[in-house]
Amino acid sequence: MRVATLDSETDFDGWRKAARAFRSAGVRPGEAAFRVGRDDGGLFDELEPQDGGQGAQFPVPRAFVELAQAVILHRSEDRFDLLYRLLWRLEREPDLIRVVSDRDVADAFERAKNVSRASHKMKAFVRFRLAEEEGDEHWISWFEPAHRVLERTAPFFARRFTTMRWSILTPDGQAHWDTRHMTFGPPATRDMAPAEDEIEDFWKTYYASTFNPARLKTKTMQGEMPKRYWANLPEAALIPDLIASAAAREAAMVAAPAPEPNPRLAKTLSRLNRDRAFEEGFTPSSLEELGQAVQACRRCPLWRDATQGVCGQGARPARLMIVGEQPGDQEDLAGKPFVGPAGQVLDAALAEAGIDRDDAFVTNAVRHFKHTPRGKRRIHQTPTTSEITACRWWLDAERSLVKPKVILMLGGTAAQGVMGRKPEVMKARGRAIPLPDATALLTVHPSYLLRLPDREAAAVARERFVADLKMVQRLL
Amino acid sequence: MAQLDLRQKLSVLADAAKYDASCASSGTSKRDSSDSKGLGSTEGMGICHAYTPDGRCVSLLKILLTNFCIYDCAYCINRASSNVPRARFNVQEVVDLTLNFYRRNYIEGLFLSSGIIRSGDYTMEQLVLVAKTLREVHGFRGYIHLKLIPEADPKLVEMAGLYADRLSANIELPRDEALQRLAPQKDVGVIKKAMGQVRLGVEAAKPEKRDRIKPPKFAPAGQSTQLIVGADGAPDTEIIDRSASLYGGYGLRRVYYSAFSPIPDASSSLPLQKPPLMREHRLYQADWLMRFYGFSPPEIGEATVGGMLDLAIDPKLAWALNRREHFPVDVNTASREMLLRVPGLGVKSVDRMISVRRYRTLRLEDIARLCRGIDKVRPFISALDWTPGGLTDAADLRARISPDPAPKQLSLF
Ligand code: SF4
Numbered sequence: 001m002r003v004a005t006l007d008s009e010t011d012f013d014g015w016r017k018a019a020r021a022f023r024s025a026g027v028r029p030g031e032a033a034f035r036v037g038r039d040d041g042g043l044f045d046e047l048e049p050q051d052g053g054q055g056a057q058f059p060v061p062r063a064f065v066e067l068a069q070a071v072i073l074h075r076s077e078d079r080f081d082l083l084y085r086l087l088w089r090l091e092r093e094p095d096l097i098r099v100v101s102d103r104d105v106a107d108a109f110e111r112a113k114n115v116s117r118a119s120h121k122m123k124a125f126v127r128f129r130l131a132e133e134e135g136d137e138h139w140i141s142w143f144e145p146a147h148r149v150l151e152r153t154a155p156f157f158a159r160r161f162t163t164m165r166w167s168i169l170t171p172d173g174q175a176h177w178d179t180r181h182m183t184f185g186p187p188a189t190r191d192m193a194p195a196e197d198e199i200e201d202f203w204k205t206y207y208a209s210t211f212n213p214a215r216l217k218t219k220t221m222q223g224e225m226p227k228r229y230w231a232n233l234p235e236a237a238l239i240p241d242l243i244a245s246a247a248a249r250e251a252a253m254v255a256a257p258a259p260e261p262n263p264r265l266a267k268t269l270s271r272l273n274r275d276r277a278f279e280e281g282f283t284p285s286s287l288e289e290l291g292q293a294v295q296a297c298r299r300c301p302l303w304r305d306a307t308q309g310v311c312g313q314g315a316r317p318a319r320l321m322i323v324g325e326q327p328g329d330q331e332d333l334a335g336k337p338f339v340g341p342a343g344q345v346l347d348a349a350l351a352e353a354g355i356d357r358d359d360a361f362v363t364n365a366v367r368h369f370k371h372t373p374r375g376k377r378r379i380h381q382t383p384t385t386s387e388i389t390a391c392r393w394w395l396d397a398e399r400s401l402v403k404p405k406v407i408l409m410l411g412g413t414a415a416q417g418v419m420g421r422k423p424e425v426m427k428a429r430g431r432a433i434p435l436p437d438a439t440a441l442l443t444v445h446p447s448y449l450l451r452l453p454d455r456e457a458a459a460v461a462r463e464r465f466v467a468d469l470k471m472v473q474r475l476l
Numbered sequence: 477m478a479q480l481d482l483r484q485k486l487s488v489l490a491d492a493a494k495y496d497a498s499c500a501s502s503g504t505s506k507r508d509s510s511d512s513k514g515l516g517s518t519e520g521m522g523i524c525h526a527y528t529p530d531g532r533c534v535s536l537l538k539i540l541l542t543n544f545c546i547y548d549c550a551y552c553i554n555r556a557s558s559n560v561p562r563a564r565f566n567v568q569e570v571v572d573l574t575l576n577f578y579r580r581n582y583i584e585g586l587f588l589s590s591g592i593i594r595s596g597d598y599t600m601e602q603l604v605l606v607a608k609t610l611r612e613v614h615g616f617r618g619y620i621h622l623k624l625i626p627e628a629d630p631k632l633v634e635m636a637g638l639y640a641d642r643l644s645a646n647i648e649l650p651r652d653e654a655l656q657r658l659a660p661q662k663d664v665g666v667i668k669k670a671m672g673q674v675r676l677g678v679e680a681a682k683p684e685k686r687d688r689i690k691p692p693k694f695a696p697a698g699q700s701t702q703l704i705v706g707a708d709g710a711p712d713t714e715i716i717d718r719s720a721s722l723y724g725g726y727g728l729r730r731v732y733y734s735a736f737s738p739i740p741d742a743s744s745s746l747p748l749q750k751p752p753l754m755r756e757h758r759l760y761q762a763d764w765l766m767r768f769y770g771f772s773p774p775e776i777g778e779a780t781v782g783g784m785l786d787l788a789i790d791p792k793l794a795w796a797l798n799r800r801e802h803f804p805v806d807v808n809t810a811s812r813e814m815l816l817r818v819p820g821l822g823v824k825s826v827d828r829m830i831s832v833r834r835y836r837t838l839r840l841e842d843i844a845r846l847c848r849g850i851d852k853v854r855p856f857i858s859a860l861d862w863t864p865g866g867l868t869d870a871a872d873l874r875a876r877i878s879p880d881p882a883p884k885q886l887s888l889f
Binding site for chain 2: 095098099100101103106120123124125126127128129130139141156157158159160161162163164179197199201202203205206207208209210211212213214215216217218219220221224225233235239242243246250252253254256295304305306307308332333334335371373374375376377378
């Protein structure tokens with residue numbers, strides 16, 4: 001048995017040096033031992049590398065070094081041996097660290113996980129108490145980490161509490177931060193930290209009040225906040241009582257008679273309710289009123305998953321009314337028609353045809369965004385005939401308020417909304433269609449232009465679109 | 477600070493806030509105080525500083541500014557007609573409490589909500605003022621979650637987004653019809669509009685690749701909402717549909733599900749029963765399947781009976797038992813998507829399997845080391861030294877995997 005001596009329980013550099021020497025001397029895992037402390041040192045020095053020292057340079061994957069740095073903080077006695085065994089095997093199995101289903105590798109990762117958990121719990125369960133020293137604030141904590149994670153975790157507190165002078169005292173050692181530098185000291189004892197802090201009572205009050213007795217789940221609590229930490233958590237002292245009284249508190253809540261409703265309040269409420277609901281037979285006298293009323297519309301199911309009903313906007317009265325299909329993702333959020341990509345295409349084409357969008361009234365055949373959710377996106381869906389028919393009520397109301405001379409219908413849905421039937425767009429487009437109150441003209445929806453994959457075809461289609469708009473220009 | 481009065485207020489206003497399920501403090505931008513100014517840090521991952529006996533984590537100081545409220549939502553303990561004791565903090569008191577708790581490492585930050593007093597605008601203004609004071613006067617770098625008062629002026633929502641890490645507006649009831657009945661002054665349309673505004677704000681704050689000037693941060697931890705489970709008649713499928721619609725519509729980070737629990741001084745229009753905690757748990761699992769496992773709402777529907785998730789087994793297992801034609805899955809060749817469908821395999825285990833199989837052909841023993849329990853997994857996979865044979869299609873498979881025959885809803889402890 002060869003024995004190497006390490007400076008401390010967490011002496012990674014010492015272990016690395018020793019392990020390298022063992023490796024190059026060909027010492028097998030079962031024959032290498034690592035001890036902490038100076039007394040039985042010396043044997044290590046007798047080692048003679050068998051391969052002329054060349055092996056001392058052999059490379060190990062970075063992942064192994066990181067893993068080893070974590071594992072060494074684990075409190076188990078045999079962690080040095082496990083790491084040496086891995087190091088030994090790495091020569092023949094250079095990919096070993098990636099084979100996380102291997103027994104040794106899995107074991108090492110498990111210990112690294114425990115260490116990382118201990119570090120995480122330290123970030124969570126350190127409780128500082130305030131000590132005044134010569135008029136200076138000093139925040140001191142006594143903490144007992146599950147593994148030797150003090151030095152690894154202290155920088156977290158330095159980043160978080162940079163402007164505070166603090167110390168964390170543990171049975172393994174101390175960490176001190178003076179607002180600029182970190183220093184570490186020897187093992188500490190509980191009595192070196194303050195025994196109380198006046199804010200603790202507030203914290204306990206908060207802790208007790210935020211617990212809902214109707215939801216007792218003590219196993220979950222203990223899984224996340226293991227008992228080993230309770231001794232140093234001031235609020236943990238409350239737990240037994242909170243648990244003991246939970247059942248009675250819950251029963252009291254369930255048994256308590258419901259209070260009499262306040263009659264005045266009930267009356268106000270029913271009035272509010274009535275005023276908000278949209279009533280059949282209502283005729284809006286202005287576009288504002290129409291915009292409000294549409295929010296209460298339940299004529300078809302589309303309102304349910306949309307954000308809001310989107311009504312038209314623009315000049316009023318207007319000689320030109322432009323009718324699209326329905327609001328899209330962006331329109332649904334903004335509450336305005338044609339603000340998304342299709343709106344930009346429309347704006348540019350209108351400008352090219354010599355029409356000022358500000359002189360027109362822009363609206364949609366259907367007021368709510370029809371879509372299906374897919375992950376974090378919403379996919380547009382074409383409204384059905386029955387939805388378009390249900391929504392015509394609003395378009396008709398808008399038409400009678402805006403009184404346009406010409407109605408430009410963008411796509412089949414728009415035509416269905418305006419005329420009550422769906423002509424074939426490609427055939428009927430570009431021709432004046434007389435209506436009782438106006439002249440209609442049908443063209444494609446601008447989003448159709450956006451969807452054409454072929455560049456040339458898109459350019460041609462766009463030209464035709466602009467030509468249709470010029471036709472509108474002539475009709476005005 | 478040391479008046480008894482303030483402790484009583486804290487007790488009332490923490491008690492009043494505890495029915496809000498959201499408390500996470502994760503997913504925000506990274507920042508700290510190592511420039512020697514201010515106080516605090518966030519490192520992406522939130523930290524739970526304590527757990528109450530209900531198993532819920534305490535990460536933030538979660539309180540109401542006041543529990544006075546002009547609204548009368550039946551499910552809410554703070555509704556106007558309830559007889560609970562009332563209290564109100566002033567802005568400075570909340571700021572002091574937050575800083576005092578933060579310095580002692582009790583919390584990651586503040587989650588501030590409020591009953592509606594005077595008007596939506598006034599209330600929102602007060603909430604924003606707390607956040608502003610913490611950030612601008614005290615250089616607070618910790619986490620701030622503000623509750624949106626949906627009917628407040630959009631300008632106030634915008635300000636809230638500049639100071640807060642996360643914003644949330646609670647939908648509360650999955651069924652709009654029920655919201656109208658139980659919370660007559662609340663308008664789901666107004667809530668959605670506010671959420672839509674937050675989504676636009678968050679998107680506007682994402683710098684385009686070519687932009688040289690960084691737009692100011694806006695609610696970097698995004699937004700969330702809460703659905704109360706079991707107060708209206710909505711079945712699980714309807715709740716999941718609603719969540720899918722909210723995730724897609726507003727880019728929510730989280731939808732929280734909160735089993736409706738009896739509240740002191742409850743309204744007579746509500747069920748008085750133990751909170752359906754197991755149902756809540758299954759909904760979280762189903763939500764998880766949607767967000768991380770590629771399940772669509774209709775597929776979640778395939779794991780339900782009559783629209784309700786099975787209380788005895790988790791939704792992924794329920795789905796697999798109903799769709800056995802997809803199994804067994806060969807762990808050495810299957811795609812990541814298919815491996816994610818195997819009951820008992822999590823995202824981590826699957827990713828590890830995929831990386832290991834580049835170096836080794838997986839045996840059952842390897843899989844056992846990479847997942848939590850092999851019993852649930854075994855019938856649904858094949859490996860180098862394992863095929864389930866008729867096990868996958870066995871009529872009693874469900875009983876073999878989950879031997880507990882009589883699922884009980886109520887008690888979890
Ligand atoms: S789409 Fe039209 S008809 Fe359907 S709910 Fe909305 S406004 Fe009413």
